[in-house]
Amino acid sequence: MKLRPCIDIHNGAVKQIVGSSLTDDSKGTSENYVSEKGAAHFAKLYSSLGLDGGHIIILNKKGTPEYEASKSQALEALGAFRGGMGIGGGIDPDNAGEFLDAGASHVIVTSYVFKDGEIDHDALTRMASSTGKDRLILDLSCRRKGDDFFVATDRWQKISNVRVDSLLLNELAGYCDEFLIHAADVEGKKTGIETDLIPILIGSRIPVTYAGGVHSLDDIDIIKLIGDSKIDVTIGSALDIFGGNLDIKDAARRCIED
DSSP, rough: OBBBEEEEEETEEEEEEEEGGGGGOOOOOOOOESSSSSSHHHHHHHHHHTSSSEEEEEOSSSSSSSHHHHHHHHHHHHHHTTOOOOESSSSSTHHHHHHHHHHHSSSSESSGEEEOOOEEEEEEHHHHHOOOGGEEEEEEEEEEEEEEEEETTTTTEEEEEEEHHHHHHHHHHTTTTEEEHHHHHHHHHHOOTTTTTHHHHTTTTSSSEESSSSOHHHHHHHHHHTTOOEEEOOOTTBBGGTSSSSOHHHHHHHHHHO
């Protein structure tokens, strides 16, 4: 188990937000933290700490001026830590190469491979063919519906018909190198993790990173215990570098402690 660092970019700034509050027009988006420092600052910090395998997420809608401002920040971060982080947000087969050439270890996609609430297998095949399986991360971030979790697309705003379970993970593992899974209902709230989701993720035969609600070292211990030390973790708003109380070095050490 290890700590996977993150850089979330919204309207051209590094931010930590409450994931479930995100909307296309940004009205009502709840912000936990807005940095005065650019994305490259955080990429260099992660590099200095030896924290690779993280992700950069562009939270704006592709095709907007805000997306272009966030993309510019993202490209600077990729250049500052070449090969150290993947990137998601508006990625498709046509632009994936630009981000990989800029230094991304992987590209991360959700919405492109879903259509009308279902997996678009043709789009999934095109995406995997354009990058190669070893450079693609599928983001299966999800929201709770009843007792189950379903993939949430379009910046977590639309709940699909695709349930996150071991069958889905095994099916999609043939197309990608890793999974990134935000528990969107608790993302950014610092109120605890979705403990019901962790046992599902153990069923994956490729690496999985969980994100959402982590606010203490105890939460890391819970993920480690329930996940049998097989599930990596991302922490955002709770970290001291994003205005929280959890020291990033302490969090990284806790992940690898026996």
